[in-house]
Amino acid sequence: MSDPRVDHIPPEATPFRTWHLAFRSRNLVIGSVLTLVFVAAALISFVWTPYDISKLAISEKMQVPSWSHWMGTDHFGRDILSMIMVGARTSIAVAVVAVGIGMLFGVPLGLWAAARRGSMLDEVIMRANDLVFAFPSLLIAIMITATFGPSAVNAIIAIGIFNIPVFARLTRSGALSLWQRDFILAARVSGKSSARISFEHILPNVTNLLIVQGTIQFSLGILAEAGLSYVGLGAQPPVPSWGRMLADSQTMISIAPHMAIFPGLAILLTVLGLNLMGDGLRDIFDPKLRRSRA
Amino acid sequence: MTYAFLARAGAASALALSASLALAAPRTDLTMGQQLEPPHLDPTSAAAGAIDAVTYANIFEGLTRFASDGSIIPGLAESWEISDDGLEYTFKLAEGVKFHDGTDFDAEDVKFSLDRARAEDSANAQKGLFEGITEVTVVDPQTVKVTLAAPNGSFLFNMAWGDAVIVAPESIETIKTNPVGTGAFRFENWVQGDSITLVKNPEYWGEPAKLEKVTFKFISDPTAAFAAVMAEDVQAFGAFPAPENLPQFDADPRFKVLVGSTEGETILAINNKLPPFDNVKVREAIAHAVNRQEVIDGAQFGYGTPIGTHFAPHHPDYVDLTGMSDHDPEKAKALLEEAGVSLPIQVKMTLPPPSYARRGGEIIAAALREIGIEPQIENVEWAQWLETTFRGKDFGLTIISHTEPMDIGIYANPDYYFQYDSAEFQGVMDQLNLETDEAKRSELLKQAQEIIAQDYVNAYLFQLPLLTVANAKIEGLWENAPTQAADMTGVYWTE
Numbered sequence: 068m069s070d071p072r073v074d075h076i077p078p079e080a081t082p083f084r085t086w087h088l089a090f091r092s093r094n095l096v097i098g099s100v101l102t103l104v105f106v107a108a109a110l111i112s113f114v115w116t117p118y119d120i121s122k123l124a125i126s127e128k129m130q131v132p133s134w135s136h137w138m139g140t141d142h143f144g145r146d147i148l149s150m151i152m153v154g155a156r157t158s159i160a161v162a163v164v165a166v167g168i169g170m171l172f173g174v175p176l177g178l179w180a181a182a183r184r185g186s187m188l189d190e191v192i193m194r195a196n197d198l199v200f201a202f203p204s205l206l207i208a209i210m211i212t213a214t215f216g217p218s219a220v221n222a223i224i225a226i227g228i229f230n231i232p233v234f235a236r237l238t239r240s241g242a243l244s245l246w247q248r249d250f251i252l253a254a255r256v257s258g259k260s261s262a263r264i265s266f267e268h269i270l271p272n273v274t275n276l277l278i279v280q281g282t283i284q285f286s287l288g289i290l291a292e293a294g295l296s297y298v299g300l301g302a303q304p305p306v307p308s309w310g311r312m313l314a315d316s317q318t319m320i321s322i323a324p325h326m327a328i329f330p331g332l333a334i335l336l337t338v339l340g341l342n343l344m345g346d347g348l349r350d351i352f353d354p355k356l357r358r359s360r361a
Numbered sequence: 362m363t364y365a366f367l368a369r370a371g372a373a374s375a376l377a378l379s380a381s382l383a384l385a386a387p388r389t390d391l392t393m394g395q396q397l398e399p400p401h402l403d404p405t406s407a408a409a410g411a412i413d414a415v416t417y418a419n420i421f422e423g424l425t426r427f428a429s430d431g432s433i434i435p436g437l438a439e440s441w442e443i444s445d446d447g448l449e450y451t452f453k454l455a456e457g458v459k460f461h462d463g464t465d466f467d468a469e470d471v472k473f474s475l476d477r478a479r480a481e482d483s484a485n486a487q488k489g490l491f492e493g494i495t496e497v498t499v500v501d502p503q504t505v506k507v508t509l510a511a512p513n514g515s516f517l518f519n520m521a522w523g524d525a526v527i528v529a530p531e532s533i534e535t536i537k538t539n540p541v542g543t544g545a546f547r548f549e550n551w552v553q554g555d556s557i558t559l560v561k562n563p564e565y566w567g568e569p570a571k572l573e574k575v576t577f578k579f580i581s582d583p584t585a586a587f588a589a590v591m592a593e594d595v596q597a598f599g600a601f602p603a604p605e606n607l608p609q610f611d612a613d614p615r616f617k618v619l620v621g622s623t624e625g626e627t628i629l630a631i632n633n634k635l636p637p638f639d640n641v642k643v644r645e646a647i648a649h650a651v652n653r654q655e656v657i658d659g660a661q662f663g664y665g666t667p668i669g670t671h672f673a674p675h676h677p678d679y680v681d682l683t684g685m686s687d688h689d690p691e692k693a694k695a696l697l698e699e700a701g702v703s704l705p706i707q708v709k710m711t712l713p714p715p716s717y718a719r720r721g722g723e724i725i726a727a728a729l730r731e732i733g734i735e736p737q738i739e740n741v742e743w744a745q746w747l748e749t750t751f752r753g754k755d756f757g758l759t760i761i762s763h764t765e766p767m768d769i770g771i772y773a774n775p776d777y778y779f780q781y782d783s784a785e786f787q788g789v790m791d792q793l794n795l796e797t798d799e800a801k802r803s804e805l806l807k808q809a810q811e812i813i814a815q816d817y818v819n820a821y822l823f824q825l826p827l828l829t830v831a832n833a834k835i836e837g838l839w840e841n842a843p844t845q846a847a848d849m850t851g852v853y854w855t856e
Contacts, residue, residue, distance in 0.1 A: 125659040318583045318603040
């Protein structure tokens with residue numbers, strides 16, 4: 068026990084104190100509200116949407132926002148609010164799975180590299196990560212979808228692959244400093260294998276970092292999906308996607324601007340919300356920042 | 362006071378000056394926008410319509426040519442005589458014609474061009490046009506005789522195609538990058554990926570062009586096309602890709618919108634060899650599930666004429682068969698039941714880039730889902746569409762506009778991508794090719810239209826309109842597109 072302040076949770080960080088801090092962080096509150104709104108919209112769309120988006124009503128095309136259609140209708144007469152609600156599902160699904168792929172592969176790789184720090188294995192894993200990192204991610208995503216055909220699944224895989232090095236690096240750097248700590252030494256002395264130490268002691272201590280990074284990657288995932296759909300390589304019709312809604316509205320922007328404004332706002336606010344939330348979470352989880360603010 | 366007066370006088374005289382300048386000399390340059398860039402500039406060795414759009418009538422001319430209304434008028438051949446048995450065409454060539462490189466145009470060039478096009482190893486995309494020719498003879502430098510194996514009622518029509526233009530042996534080597542023809546414009550410059558510039562040919566043999574310089578600018582993105590026209594970067598745009606923007610141009614006094622017709626039958630093509638679409642009842646069900654008016658309104662913003670068979674409605678022999686496939690989802694469901702297929706039917710639907718296909722595809726897919734057919738939409742680029750759908754035949758449904766004139770003959774080819782194989786139809790086509798009597802030809806053409814409508818080979822949607830946006834002061838642009846062309850020879854500015 069050399070330094071209790073860093074090896075143990077600081078005394079002021081009780082659960083009550085954490086919640087108190089959370090509500091004092093404006094970023095976190097605004098970010099969480101925005102995120103919750105979109106998650107709620109996506110969840111509600113499973114059971115109810117204002118209109119059925121699988122039915123086209125050409126005679127009602129491009130109506131401006133009104134009481135019956137809050138965000139107006141698109142060029143096929145579909146309700147834009149309903150489209151955005153169902154589109155949120157696509158965005159969230161793509162982002163969740165993409166971040167999931169990144170964590171599922173990246174975290175164990177990072178832990179492994181940290182456990183064998185300095186070894187050949189560490190080098191191989193990290194240089195392979197550098198290799199993936201060196202490619203512009205969206206470009207490779209376009210390549211993957213162009214090769215294997217455009218679909219939401221391929222978009223997810225493409226975006227997910229680029230999350231792997233992000234999480235691997237983060238986990239490794241977090242784990243490396245932890246390996247120097249006394250409580251790890253204690254665990255080693257008690258005879259635990261390095262794999263067990265990694266999962267029982269290291270992983271819980273890097274979770275904070277992962278959550279913060281996960282939030283940021285989540286927003287990047289949504290943006291990437293919108294981008295891929297915009298160029299026609301993401302979710303294929305009739306599955307609604309914010310990116311494709313933007314692409315569809317492009318030539319009509321001067322006659323029906325609401326067709327572009329609402330999906331554009333949806334992307335903007337979701338990404339903003341997730342970033343604010345990530346910032347807020349970092350403020351709370353990072354002990355250094357936390358002390359300076361508390 | 363004096364100062365203000367002077368300023369006003371100055372402004373007035375400046376106005377007067379510019380007005381008189383404008384009166385004295387209308388503009389003589391034009392930038393024409395078009396969506397696709399040609400792969401090269403030899404119309405006699407590729408199917409790409411973009412080549413004809415730049416070169417037809419402007420750079421290259423044929424023995425005969427299309428006028429804007431689709432009629433056939435003399436081109437390099439100023440007159441012709443047809444022998445009584447219909448086998449010999451003697452063309453009298455225009456005099457004093459020179460190619461852009463200064464070499465003379467004569468009967469040898471005609472023989473060279475036709476022999477090249479019909480040769481065994483010819484790369485011509487429409488070899489069928491030259492199939493009946495047995496011999497091309499040079500009678501004298503101004504006269505050429507073409508002998509046919511059998512009478513062919515559409516020979517003069519065939520010779521008007523962009524694929525049948527006259528090229529010179531002296532310049533054939535470099536034709537793809539430096540086309541040398543006899544037309545009213547000379548090729549000047551090609552900035553790959555951007556534009557092609559043509560300049561007036563001062564030694565043109567016929568009526569000279571009114572414009573000094575024409576630039577074809579290639580803008581593939583519909584939004585960019587809209588912006589370019591609005592900003593007047595291009596003064597005209599042929600085959601404007603976004604019909605939704607036309608009302609805006611129409612309302613703007615700076616522009617005018619020409620709505621003409623093309624030879625483009627827009628169809629929902631069905632793979633006739635792919636079960637269960639080999640069953641005529643299933644295809645009929647598809648035809649009844651589709652609501653043409655909805656497709657025209659939704660995909661084309663109302664621009665388009667419904668068709669019920671593969672034939673242009675402006676053609677005198679057209680038969681209106683839309684009633685055979687009217688919108689009737691209940692009947693479609695009953696037909697599927699009768700066919701005994703298990704629902705839902707999963708099918709791949711490939712959609713090329715034009716908005717009629719992309720948007721029309723979504724509308725049709727929604728309609729088909731109503732009757733239990735589940736199309737999996739796949740948006741593809743042109744190269745991919747040609748590779749997998751057109752050549753590879755790996756598709757169930759696709760939407761495409763067949764823009765060649767009088768192309769009902771494609772149904773007689775069982776290897777064509779939709780793979781329709783009917784002995785009855787092929788028989789009618791064989792008869793038609795031999796028939797020269799106009800009344801009988803018309804009868805056969807009508808019969809052919811009915812056969813494919815009865816067999817529900819494809820679902821026939823609408824005739825593609827030609828939507829041209831131009832500066833209000835430009836006159837002489839083609840309103841219709843009897844062939845793919847942007848004939849600039851008669852275009853001029855009114856001020």
